[in-house]
Amino acid sequence: MNNRELSKEIIRLTGGQENITQAWHCITRLRFNVREENKVQLEQIRALDGVLGAQFQSDQFQVVIGNKVAAVYEELEDQLKQDGSVKVEAEPQRSRGINAVLDTISGIFTPILPAIVGTGMLKGILALLVTLGAIQETSGEYQILASIANAAFYFLPFLLAVSSARKFKVNEYIALTLAGTLLYPTILNAYLENHLEPIRFLSLPVSIVNYTQSVIPIILGVWLLSYVHRWVDRFIPGPVKVIFTSMIVLVITVPILLIAIGPLGNYIGIYLEIGTSWLFAHSGPLTGIVLGGLMPLIVMTGMHYAFFPGTLQNLSKLGYDVLLLPINLVANMSQAGAVMAVFLKTKDKSMKSIALSSGISAFLGITEPALYGVTLKLKKPFYASIIGGAAGGGFITAVGLKCFGFAVPGLLSLPLYIGPNGGMTNFWYALIGVSISFVVSFTVTLLLKWDEPNTLQAAAASSSGQENAAGSEAPTSTASAKQSDQEVSPPVTVHSIEEKKGEVFSPLTGELVLLKELPDPTFSEEMTGKGIAIYPQEGRVTAPFDGTVTMVAKSKHAIMLTSFNGIDILIHVGLNSVSLKGKFFDTKVVTGQRVSKGELLLEFDIEAIQAAGIDLVTPVIVTNTPDYLDVVPVQVKGVIPMNELLLLTVR
Template sequence: MNHRELSAEIIQLTGGEENIIQAWHCITRLRFNVKDEKKVQLEQIKKLNGVLGAQFQNDQFQVVIGNNVAAVYAELEGQLKQDTSTEQDKQAPRSRGINAVLDTISGIFTPILPAIVGTGMLKGILALLVTLGLLHETSGEYQILSSIGNAAFYFLPFLLAVSSARKFKVNEYIALTLAGTLLYPTILDAFNANHLEPIRFLSLPVSIVNYTQSVIPIILGVWLLSYVYRWVDKVIPGPVKVIFTSMIVLVITVPVLLIAIGPLGTYIGTYLEMGTSWLFAHSGPLTGIILGGLMPLIVMTGMHYAFFPGTLQNLSKLGYDVLLLPINLVTNMSQAGAVMAVFLKTKNPNMKSIALSSGISALLGITEPALYGVTLKLKKPFYASLVGGAAGGGFITAVGLKCFGFAVPGLLSLPLYIDPKGGMSNLWYALIGVAISFVISFILTLMLKWDDSEPQPSVSLDPQPMEVKPETSPKENKLPVTVHSIEEKKGEVQSPLTGELVPLAELPDKTFADELTGKGIAIRPTEGKVTAPFDGIVTMVAKSKHAIMLQSMDGIDILIHVGLNTVSLKGKFFDVKVEAGQEVRLGDPLIEFDLESIKAAGLDIVSPVIVTNTPDYLDVVPVHVKGVISMNELLLVTVR
């Protein structure tokens, strides 16, 4: 399923466009606020090809996509015409308590992650280049690159103004103007000149505060702005709204922000910073062990967003973070260790492939594919990863590991652990913490016993069975085929493809999975050739060349459908060798296709082989349900 089709399916199964109030995404998940949770078909969304998991958390509906989330969201955003009218807001369910707080924090901070992660990584690379002597701090190159690296944090109120305005549903440009007043030279110049005597506005003091890199004041200010704007907009007559609404809103909001909300937000940020320092001063290792062991669960529930204000506050005021980013680094490495152990130990080829790809993602800091695709499925590797994370968390908090920039916590973020003031001890602490978490979870996963086998379907046709033994060599996972009685006839269909067998029930396409078009089996081809499965006649060739139908001499109607949703290619990458009405013999070439190009187009190449006149038979039975099958080997048996 390509990104466009996947996003369309997600919208439909989420209750349609009319049920979606707001949609956004983080590094691995699509996130939705919906009107009616009952309209969301959760289990169907989980089964979509390209979806790793789906859940309701903190009054959000979350769909775990993994590394392709940005591409899927781009398609989804284009298909949604979101209505944010007041009437819709009245119909929307309201979050309460902690759920409301987490939903708000998530909605505000998630959209700005690309900017702060990108600039944070640049700061880490600059620190590495300076440490290696490849770049000097007085050079023009360093000064320009450093200004890029610092820009997102210095002007953080502007970024937060936009994301807060979207979350609180108020005009973004007025919110930006609000941020501009916080960073206006009148206040900044007074602060830099140590002019601490407050400015007076209507005899009320305006505190001189440095709002660069601040977090909480602008969020609280935009929240206030949203209420003031709605009130003023109702009062001002329509013909003069454009002229007076924004002016009145700013004249009311800005003084309140500068006199009361801004200083309050600054104090909250200061106490968050002090609270973090106190926590680590009094129970550092214990805090690290608890958070390191529980962080995967915290991330799964979305609770990690509660740490974001404190993390950004610490980075802006102290220049480093000692909580969220270092803990996430070691817990991500513990996930990587567990899935890499699964990759080495498993005999299941599908799980081995998933473990390798998700293990690489986890090493780079993206753990949802590892969590939902491997460790949670197998359970014991997940427990091993919790132990590894706790061990690494205890170590890094005991030594006081610091992260000097914001980035996705993976191996590529290690340069952010180089202390700008000099010395390499902090980086060594990070490397040791990473090694502890990875090695412990890796070894524990290898030692524990876990089951990665896939359930094998059973075949049962009748109380009076007779075994049919196909004239092929015995294979692993072969199931006996039974027929109704000695007098009944069986028809045979040979395999038109070479590849891995996949039961229809495992396909993401419900039409095939629910056997709506008939019984059969699917094949994931390893070469781009389709041949005739019997002697017969071609009854139909699709205009898009991706499917063909044939009828055997004894009346079996077969559909061979190359790939899923390959109709979208409109014949590209396919070369049909026959035409409707043409007689064919077993093994004659029917279609040739470019296997790699179809995969590169983002389409699933698994190919159903269906007996379309299944109701004419007592049953249609696959000879094998797992393993690899060769072209022209017995595939299906029909029973009359």
């Protein structure tokens, strides 16, 4: 079926020309407004050769075509004899309940991780150098390095003020001023001098609390600030906003913060410490067994972010963490043990290579490649990693293992388990826990039998054109995807299958979102291919690799590129952003242009697009996914910087 025949069938099964009131297209889909939805034969359209999926969404009927959508629409437009037009759709649903809480925690804590992880590692190295006698605590070198190592935690409210302001969409500099009032000498000196009589503001007592290294008070304060700022801003005339808005907002917010919210947040932190101590005092190894075994699932769902406030609170108040960081360490080593066993046991060259590279990453504390590329795919090694994590978790909680700094839980973080006074007992406990997790997981994986990945069958299937009716999980027909208007390319002959990895780097800076979490089934059901989405923090899109621009949407919201080794990428800025007709977008490249990794492709106005009711979450899709054995996100949660490794394609 060529493009003309396909467009005729789509019109017929949509109820005919008389049932279509509007027709247009975006980067992957034909979009229709129809008079009567019951006349649309949805399943028959989904079954058409050349259609990847179809659905009703908001006030539209959408047919997912993929890369050929412009050519199909050209034929369809000729037959309908009408110009394409657009109707603005409803705003997508926002996260609610526990997902909203986790999204907020992730958005606040992930951006500050480079600072606290970097200084945390320095703290561990200093402890190691002192233990080895390479540096003296009284030396000037130690004092300078120690000030660097402690700075991020001492001034933690400032870091959290910025990330919280970005998450709650309020001015960052006003939020920093809010943090400054918490650490202002008037408050801090009163605490250090042990003033028993509180300072009073309008006869109300201001509690004397040490807010250095605090976590909860500033987050709650910035959250309040966001509401107060929006409320005040409505009443201040435009010409004097810059003068009066921030002043009035601070005069309202700061006293509430110091009188009520700050002390409340301080008590929440205290009870988080008490709760952690109670948990380990009453459950002992059981907590470690459960959390150590389930930690991969907890990380996959993003639930580990729920531990971040308590972890940072414990590090700032107690000086150590006994929950998230130690448990994550043994769980990560358990993943490393499983994939290294796969590396030794598998006869599949592709899987052997993936297992080795992902095993090295797991040793360093990055387990997503191991999880998604090896253990989950083979299943039995994943079960083995759960057993190994549970064994190691049970041991470290039984001995009360402590981590004295924040770092990525891998082998390089082991110096953080040396006691502040140079004691090595806790360090040896960490080594034993790591060894137990690795050895148990490694051994169980070797003992279990799993189905070897049949590379030849996988590649043949990807070129055989098998596709399910919904077009979501089964591979897209390679012949169909490559066909011209009149003929179909000959079937692909597989001469030899060799492992080949292609790298896709992040085209944006922003927060990672799994495709399955998107409200648009076209992306969430992977109709257009596998990948991941990014919620942008700045309005710039850059090239994810060296390659060629193959298509720039007329509405400027989407760009397709092909790398020099054959990876086809779609970068689709926002959901339903085609409705803006190019407004607020500024493309910097044209179709056919060669680009280098990191070269600017597109700029867009984040605030204006959000004000128009468009969800800016941006899918980054490998549209020729069926050409590969798998497309694996390197990480699936948190904030990723531009030009960081984002996806791996494996064939």
